[in-house]
Amino acid sequence: MPRPSKGARLWLKPAEYGKDGKVRKRSVWVIRDSSKSVVTGCAPEDRAGAEKALAEYIDDKYEPETVRQRPAADILVTDVLNLYLQEKAPDHARPEKTTASVLQLAEWWQGKTLADVTGRSCRAYTKWRVGQPWKSAKPEKTGNAPRLVTEAGVRRELEDLRSAINFHRREGLCREIVEVTLPPRSPAKIRWLTRSEAAQLLWTCWRMREMRNGKPTGRRTGKHLARFILVGLYTGTRASAICQAALKLGSANGYVDLEQGVFYRRPHGKAETTKRQPPVRLPPRLLAHMRRWAKDRDEKTISKKFVVEWNSKPVGEVNKGFAGAVAKAGLGKDVTPHVLRHTAATWMMQNGADLWDAAGFLGMSVQVLERVYGHHHPDHQRSAITAVTSKRSGK
Template identity: 45%
Template structure:
C-alpha cells in the first residue's frame, strides 16, 4: 500500500473490506478443507444476483466482480499456506476473464471533449426576483483541469495516477516534468519500479508548448492538473460530467480516464509507428501492444491479404523440372 497516496489507499482498503464482507457471507460457514470447485462456482452465481453497494443505478455484480473477489480469497489462502497454517493445495476455480475494454476516442471525439472541457462555464440558478428559476453562466470554468488531463493523457498514454502527480517540481511522491529538456519522468520519485512500466519519455512538441504556456500564465501552481490551486486525486467525476455534456456515443463502452491510454496506443498504431518505439513510449510490452492494438496498424496482415489472391509462382530448375 505504500506505493499509493493516502486517498488511493483509502479507496483500496474500502474495496478490500467490501470484498471480504461478501466472501465471508458466503464462505464463512465452511472450513478450508470444504472449499470445492462446486462451492466456488456457486459463488459466481450467488454474486451475480446481488446488488453491489455504491454501483451506479443499483447494478448487480457480474463475473468480473466475482473473479476479483475470488482472487482475494485465493491470495488469502496462499498467505495462510506460506505461514504454514495449513498443508496441502486448495484450488480456487475462477470464472473466465471478461473481454478487455477496447473503447478509444476518434480524433473528432477527442476534439469535442476538449472543447467542452475548456469552454464549459458553471451555471447557477436565480432564486429571487422576476428572473427566479433562470439559469445564468458564471465566470467559473469548472472543467478546465479535465481538459489539461485529457491533453496529457491523449498525447502521452500515461496512466491516470502519474498524470495526477505530474509536477513542475522534483519532490518525493511526484512525477516530474522537465520543461527545459522536454522530458516527462513518469515514475514518481521515491517509488520503486513495478510491473506497471512508467519509463521516462520525451514530451511531444505540441503538448510541451501547452505545458510551458500554462506555467508562464500561472495557470499551473505546482501540478499540471489542479483544482482550486491544489493537485487532484482523481478526475473520474469531472470526466464523467464532460463525457455526458459532449454527448459521446457510449454504445461501445464507457469513456473513463484509462480510455485515454487506449486512445494513445490506437493512434500510434494507426500512424504506423514501429512497435518497439510505440511500446517504449507507452511503457507497454510489445506483446500487449500487438495483442490489443496491432490490428489498427496499417501494415497489419497486409502481406497476407495481398498474397492470398496471387497465383503460385512456378519456376523451372536447370533440369527442366517445375519448382514451386
C-alpha cells in the same frame, strides 16, 4: 447457541432530533463491533473516510497469527486479508482501492477459514455480490441511479483475495495451496476515439460552466479535465499516474521534468510492477502546453504543484467529472478515462509507429501491442495481402 459475531463493520447512525424538530446530533458513520461502538466522526457523504477509519480500527485490533506452516483449516481468511492490508496494500498505486476491496471481502468471508475457499464458496460470493450498489455511489446527492456491481467487479475483488492468499503462503504461513475461482473474464472491448470525437470531448470540457438555478455562471468547471485528456491522448498514460503527476521530484508521486521534457510516470524509488510505468519523452506540442500551465502567474498559475489541479489542489480521480463531460459531448458510456490510453495506442499504430518504440512509449510488451492494436498498423498482414493478390513469375 449464541449468534456468530458479524465482525467490525460500518453503520450509518441516523440523526437525532429534539422535541422542537431541530437536529441535536447529526448523522455519522459508526464502527460497530459486537457490543462496542466507535464514532468515526465522518459525515454520511464521507464514506471513504469512514472506510479508512474502519481499516485502521481493524489494523489496531487484529494481529494476524504468524505461526508457520499451519493447515488451511486453522487460518482465518480475515487474518490473511489483514496481513495483506498491512504488508502489501501500502505499496500499491492506489492503496485506498485495495483497502475498500479488502473490507468488502472481509464482510462476506468473516469467520471462514482458508479451507472454506472453494469453487462453490467463490461462486456463492459472486452470486451474493453481483447486483449490489457500489458503496461509493451517492444517488441521494447526484440524483442518478447507483452503479451496480458486475461480474467484472467481483472478479477484481476475488483477484485481491487470491493475491492475499498467495502472499500469505509465500511468507511460509500456510502449508497448503488454496485456489480462488474467478468469474469468467469479460470480452475485451477496445474502444478508442476518432480525431473528431477527441476534439468534441476537449471542446466540451473547455466550455463547461458551473450551473446555478439552471443558468450558467462565469466559472469554468472542465478545464482541468481538458488538461487531463490532452496528457492522456499524447502519452497514453494511465489515469491514476496522470492525476498524481507532480511538477517536482518527490517520493510519493511521478513527476514531469519540464526542463528536459520527460514524464517520470513511476514514483521515485517505487518498485516496478506488472503495470509498467517507464519514463516517456513528452511530444513537443504537449510539453509547450505544460510549460504554459506551469508558468508563474501568482494566484492565476494554472498548474502550481501538479500537472492537473482543481482549485489549486491535485485531483484524486476524474471518473465522475469525466463521465459528465462524455455525456455532454454526446459520446457513449463506454468512453472512460482508460479509453485515452487505447486511443493513443491506436493512433500510433494507424500512423505506422515502430512497434518497439510504441511499446516502450506506452509501457506494454510488443506482444500485447501487436495482439491488441496491431491490426490498425498500415503494414499489418501486408506480405500476406501481396502474396495472395500477386501472380507467380512465369505463370
